[in-house]
Amino acid sequence: MIFEKRTERIFLAIFFVIALCIPLFLEDNSFFVGKATTILILAVFVMSLDFLVGRVGLVTLGHALFYGLGGYLFVIVTPEYEAVNFWIYAMYIMGISALVALVVGVVVLRTSGIYFIMITLAISQMAYYFFFDSLEFGGNDGLFIFMKPETSIFGLNFLNLDNPTHFYYLSLLAVLVTLLAIKIILRSRFGRIVEASRLNPERTEALGYNIFAFRLISYIIGSTLAAYAGLLFALQYGYVNPQFMTWEMSGTALVMSILGGMGTIYGAILGTITYEGLQYFFEHMSEDWMLFMGGAIILMVLLLRKGLAGYLEKLLEK
Amino acid sequence: MSTELFFVQLINGLQYGLLLFLIASGLTLVFGVMGILNLAHGSMYMVGAYLVWYFVAVTGSFTVSAILSAVIALGLGIVIERVLIQRLYNRNHLDQVLLTIGMIFVFNSLQSILWGNDPYGVAVPDALSGSVPFTDNSSYPVYRIFAAFICIAIAAALYFVVSKTRLGMLIRAGESNREMVEALGVNIKSLYTIVFAIGVMLAAVSGIIAAPMRSIVPGMGESVLITCFVVVVIGGMGSIKGAFVGALLVGVISTFAAVLMPTMSNMIIYIFMILVLLVKPQGLFAK
Numbered sequence: 001m002i003f004e005k006r007t008e009r010i011f012l013a014i015f016f017v018i019a020l021c022i023p024l025f026l027e028d029n030s031f032f033v034g035k036a037t038t039i040l041i042l043a044v045f046v047m048s049l050d051f052l053v054g055r056v057g058l059v060t061l062g063h064a065l066f067y068g069l070g071g072y073l074f075v076i077v078t079p080e081y082e083a084v085n086f087w088i089y090a091m092y093i094m095g096i097s098a099l100v101a102l103v104v105g106v107v108v109l110r111t112s113g114i115y116f117i118m119i120t121l122a123i124s125q126m127a128y129y130f131f132f133d134s135l136e137f138g139g140n141d142g143l144f145i146f147m148k149p150e151t152s153i154f155g156l157n158f159l160n161l162d163n164p165t166h167f168y169y170l171s172l173l174a175v176l177v178t179l180l181a182i183k184i185i186l187r188s189r190f191g192r193i194v195e196a197s198r199l200n201p202e203r204t205e206a207l208g209y210n211i212f213a214f215r216l217i218s219y220i221i222g223s224t225l226a227a228y229a230g231l232l233f234a235l236q237y238g239y240v241n242p243q244f245m246t247w248e249m250s251g252t253a254l255v256m257s258i259l260g261g262m263g264t265i266y267g268a269i270l271g272t273i274t275y276e277g278l279q280y281f282f283e284h285m286s287e288d289w290m291l292f293m294g295g296a297i298i299l300m301v302l303l304l305r306k307g308l309a310g311y312l313e314k315l316l317e318k
Numbered sequence: 319m320s321t322e323l324f325f326v327q328l329i330n331g332l333q334y335g336l337l338l339f340l341i342a343s344g345l346t347l348v349f350g351v352m353g354i355l356n357l358a359h360g361s362m363y364m365v366g367a368y369l370v371w372y373f374v375a376v377t378g379s380f381t382v383s384a385i386l387s388a389v390i391a392l393g394l395g396i397v398i399e400r401v402l403i404q405r406l407y408n409r410n411h412l413d414q415v416l417l418t419i420g421m422i423f424v425f426n427s428l429q430s431i432l433w434g435n436d437p438y439g440v441a442v443p444d445a446l447s448g449s450v451p452f453t454d455n456s457s458y459p460v461y462r463i464f465a466a467f468i469c470i471a472i473a474a475a476l477y478f479v480v481s482k483t484r485l486g487m488l489i490r491a492g493e494s495n496r497e498m499v500e501a502l503g504v505n506i507k508s509l510y511t512i513v514f515a516i517g518v519m520l521a522a523v524s525g526i527i528a529a530p531m532r533s534i535v536p537g538m539g540e541s542v543l544i545t546c547f548v549v550v551v552i553g554g555m556g557s558i559k560g561a562f563v564g565a566l567l568v569g570v571i572s573t574f575a576a577v578l579m580p581t582m583s584n585m586i587i588y589i590f591m592i593l594v595l596l597v598k599p600q601g602l603f604a605k
Binding site for chain 1: 349355357402405406409411412413415416417419420421422423424425426427428430431540544547548551555581582584585588589591592595596599600601
């Protein structure tokens with residue numbers, strides 16, 4: 001069983017049952033289906049960050065770089081007025097993102113600790129200003145996606161991305177695949193070595209493993225997953241702009257993953273839903289929602305040492 | 319670029335760099351001594367600027383307002399340390415990041431509740447409102463020169479306190495070995511409170527000094543925070559000397575970049591920081 005903890009299994013079972021049913025209840029309310037889709041896409045992004053920060057030990061404050069990159073690459077590599085095949089181009093974009101992550105990874109992994117946080121922040125800020133100041137990429141307004149891709153596989157076409165419900169299920173599939181992929185990686189030999197190098201780099205190195213290579217591959221995996229999330233987000237809203245890449249975006253994702261319970265992966269889903277839920281609630285309650293949001297974040301840091309997942313585990317595990 | 323323009327830009331760059339140093343010094347001091355990464359440091363800069371704007375509107379005197387604002391900031395620093403930061407000394411950096419991000423939300427929101435979202439400006443005090451003739455057809459505002467000297471004075475004072483006084487000795491001792499200092503009977507808790515409050519006050523004082531030169535707008539704290547990170551990382555986290563050198567470098571480089579290559583100017587300091595880290599992964603003056 002790749003889901004070792006009882007809490008994890010219970011949470012994921014409830015989550016997927018509810019998530020599968022949501023569009024059935026909200027069929028005629030496309031706003032809420034859209035909102036739920038966004039949360040699922042963010043959950044993919046936050047899970048990829050949780051993998052890097054909580055399990056590999058790479059605390060990045062520049063993860064949004066790849067989120068934005070996924071969106072920008074789609075507009076850059078596809079023809080403007082022609083519906084391309086989603087699956088082919090998604091792979092293509094993830095491939096390019098992986099290459100970018102390789103180059104960025106080689107640079108940033110030379111540093112560690114607090115300097116790693118700062119250099120990832122600097123590189124994503126650089127990319128932010130690159131797109132912000134560029135005329136050919138639309139500057140601050142960003143770029144628009146005029147044609148949504150079609151999603152046929154071997155001639156079979158059962159998803160229409162213009163339909164919010166279909167898009168919702170595509171995003172739910174992304175959550176499931178990302179969750180399984182990260183879990184399988186973590187359980188593999190590769191994952192064990194990666195975790196060992198987080199817990200004790202000297203010993204892992206002494207055992208003959210090249211920590212740098214393991215971290216680099218993990219960085220590429222996490223970044224590529226983030227790019228896929230960014231691609232979905234751009235397709236959902238039909239545009240991409242430099243706001244995708246702000247450090248606030250990276251910071252918010254980090255908040256969501258710490259709230260959920262760092263390194264638990266399923267906690268990333270929990271943290272994303274809680275954060276977005278709270279924000280939605282406070283936004284509708286008061287104009288000064290940030291005050292309540294900030295207060296809620298502060299209280300949760302002080303009261304929940306291991307995030308929401310840690311709290312649930314305390315309740316449910318024997 | 320003519321020699322005249324070159325010198326004007328150089329002075330602009332140095333003056334901007336000195337202001338950056340003042341903001342960054344608090345960040346690096348708090349990190350160096352207490353190991354706390356305070357993301358809300360930029361918010362304290364914003365608080366200083368808004369407070370001085372508010373008090374100038376009420377009292378009409380810049381000097382009185384500046385002193386009042388600085389004292390309030392010091393008090394705010396003590397309260398924040400006692401109520402929130404103190405609970406996180408035994409936690410990891412991520413919890414500190416989360417807490418201080420929460421604080422950014424709260425301060426930004428309070429700013430918008432108390433003072434609204436319109437941009438404000440503070441008039442340059444009368445005594446400093448002139449300008450010094452530079453060459454035949456250019457001059458330099460007195461207030462900017464004054465601001466630069468204040469920054470230098472505070473830098474010198476900080477250097478004196480840290481390296482020559484008893485408090486500075488304790489700060490340096492606490493930096494290298496917290497338990498030992500505690501064992502020698504020093505109350506490290508109050509030492510930390512003092513250091514954190516000084517850090518907050520340094521950020522607020524920078525905001526006060528910057529207020530007549532820059533517009534006071536929502537979000538001003540975050541933009542300055544990221545630049546400060548660049549400064550302290552280039553200099554080496556925790557090193558005040560490093561922050562000084564880093565700030566001047568960043569100030570001069572970004573000022574010249576804005577003139578010479580406007581389309582790339584925003585990116586230059588990040589490129590510079592990455593290059594520095596590639597050569598020296600711990601910054602220029604790593605400890």
